[in-house]
Amino acid sequence: MMQCEQCGNEYDKAFEVVMSGQRHTFDSFECAIARLAPTCHHCGNRIIGHGVEAHNVFYCSAHCATKEGEQGMRDRS
Numbered sequence: 001m002m003q004c005e006q007c008g009n010e011y012d013k014a015f016e017v018v019m020s021g022q023r024h025t026f027d028s029f030e031c032a033i034a035r036l037a038p039t040c041h042h043c044g045n046r047i048i049g050h051g052v053e054a055h056n057v058f059y060c061s062a063h064c065a066t067k068e069g070e071q072g073m074r075d076r077s
Contacts (some may be wrong), residue, residue, distance in 0.1 A: 035074035042068050050076040 002014035004027035007075075011027035019036060026032040037046040041057045041065035052059050052073050059065040062073035 004028070006035045025029050040064050052076070 001010045002016075002025045003010045004014060005025050007027065009027045013024055013028045015039050016023050016025050016033055016068055017036065024032070024036065026035070027036050033046055033048055037048050038051070038058045038076050039046055040051070041058035047058055047060045049060070051074065052062055054065055054070040054073060057066070057068075059070075059073075062075045065073040
């Protein structure tokens with residue numbers, strides 16, 4: 001059995017995610033999101049969709065980017 005690197009649970013159905021050449025092991029998508037998903041610079045939510053990026057800063061939406069002063073941002077269609 002593999003052990004989840006987020007919660008420590010040993011699980012026979014754990015899975016691996018390779019991100020930027022590094023392997024990560026999780027027992028659930030919830031743990032994978034908690035460990036790997038970026039957070040919105042404005043509201044702090046985990047970005048599990050496309051999100052937007054401006055000046056190497058991630059936001060969950062154009063709304064949050066605009067609240068931080070970014071202009072011309074659009075959510076992806």
